[in-house]
Amino acid sequence: MDQHLGNFVEVRVVTTAGVYPEAGFERVPENQPVKVVLKKADDKLHITDTTGWIAVVAGRKIDIERSFHENALNGRVEIDWGPDHGAGGDA
Amino acid sequence: MHETASRAVFEDEVTKFRPELFENRGWTLFSKEYPILEVGFSATDSARLRVRLTCDDWNDRPPSIEFFDWEGRPLASIERDPAGVFNNSPHPVTGKPFVCMKGAREYHTHPSHTADAWETLKNNAKFTLGGILTQLWHAWKQIHK
Numbered sequence: 001m002d003q004h005l006g007n008f009v010e011v012r013v014v015t016t017a018g019v020y021p022e023a024g025f026e027r028v029p030e031n032q033p034v035k036v037v038l039k040k041a042d043d044k045l046h047i048t049d050t051t052g053w054i055a056v057v058a059g060r061k062i063d064i065e066r067s068f069h070e071n072a073l074n075g076r077v078e079i080d081w082g083p084d085h086g087a088g089g090d091a
Numbered sequence: 092m093h094e095t096a097s098r099a100v101f102e103d104e105v106t107k108f109r110p111e112l113f114e115n116r117g118w119t120l121f122s123k124e125y126p127i128l129e130v131g132f133s134a135t136d137s138a139r140l141r142v143r144l145t146c147d148d149w150n151d152r153p154p155s156i157e158f159f160d161w162e163g164r165p166l167a168s169i170e171r172d173p174a175g176v177f178n179n180s181p182h183p184v185t186g187k188p189f190v191c192m193k194g195a196r197e198y199h200t201h202p203s204h205t206a207d208a209w210e211t212l213k214n215n216a217k218f219t220l221g222g223i224l225t226q227l228w229h230a231w232k233q234i235h236k
Contacts, residue, residue, distance in 0.1 A: 014115045016221020018107045045107075047216050054229070059236065080115055083217040085230035086192035088175020089204050 007031070009068045010076045013041035020044050025076060034071065035064040038081060056080040092151040098125045101149050104220045116228060121163075128154070128220055131161065132228055134235035140169075142227060144220060150213050154223065155196040158188060176230035192230070194223040 010025035020026070020041035028037055034055060042050060055064050057079055062071045092100075105123040113120060119131035121141060128144040139161045144154035158166040158177075169177045169188045178191040182201065189197035194217070199209050212218045217226065 012111070014109070014111050016104075016108055016112060016219065016225055017216070019109045019111050049216050052217060078111075078115055082225035083222050083229075084226070085172070085174050085233060086176055086194065086226040088172075088178070089191040089193070089198055089201070 005030075005075060009074055011037050011068075011079065012077070013038060013079045013081050015041065015045060015047065015081045017045040017047050028068070030069040030074065031067045033065060033067055034062060034079070038064055038079070041081065050081075052083055053081060054084045092148055094147075097147070097149050097151070101125045101128075101146050101220070108221065118228070128224070129159075130224060132231050132235075134232070136235050138235040140231060142224070144223070146220065149220070153194050153196045153199055153209050153213070153218070154220065155185075156190045156223075156227070170234050172230045172233045174230055174233065176227065190227065192226065194218045194226065 007030050008027050009030050010027050012025045013020040026037060038055065055062050057073060057077055062073070068074070068077065102125060105128060112118065117133040119133065121129035121131060126146040126149065128146060129141060131139060131141045133139050141159040141161060141163065143157045143159060146154045158169050160166060166188065168179050171177055171179060176190060176192045177188070179188050181187065182189040182197050184200055185197060189195065191198055191201070193207060193212055198204050199207060216222055
């Protein structure tokens with residue numbers, strides 16, 4: 001996240017179902033909500049239900065309803081996208 | 092499920108695990124040879140854990156999950172996490188510490204949870220092999236940032 005890209009960020013979404021985009025990074029406006037690129041990743045990687053999933057960047061959970069800028073993200077951004085920890089069963 | 096079909100589903104899932112995933116999460120791949128998926132978790136505080144998913148009959152049955160140290164020795168006890176996913180009490184069937192979370196065979200065979208049918212979960216993206224591993228990793232990261 002150390003490059004200067006004007007009003008854009010370069011994004012890659014990493015999941016256990018694959019990586020979006022297939023190669024490199026996607027350039028998106030920094031004021032775009034994070035969920036937009038996640039939806040594109042879901043569609044491309046055939047991920048059908050992301051209820052309970054979380055997006056993490058460099059160990060920090062981000063708010064996917066807010067933009068990259070609002071999440072204080074810039075430059076190159078790798079989003080780890082996957083289900084949050086399960087609930088213990090009290091067995 | 093016939094072994095050939097089970098193997099095909101297993102391999103279809105694990106071949107989607109890309110190098111970027113392991114690099115980004117600090118995961119180490121020990122095995123993805125059917126029916127064993129074994130991954131090591133590493134944290135910035137130097138903590139490490141190996142988890143082995145035995146996926147025979149995948150995905151008609153959830154994987155059986157065991158814990159090992161980095162050298163591959165079985166762990167007699169595990170650290171508890173805030174969510175209670177890692178359970179140190181002996182499982183009634185295996186006698187070992189176990190994963191008390193939907194998606195683990197030991198959860199669904201535990202007398203307290205036999206009403207939670209795996210059948211209703213297995214087609215959800217949270218309960219692919221990668222989804223189950225990710226849930227475990229996030230639980231472990233609650234202990235080791």
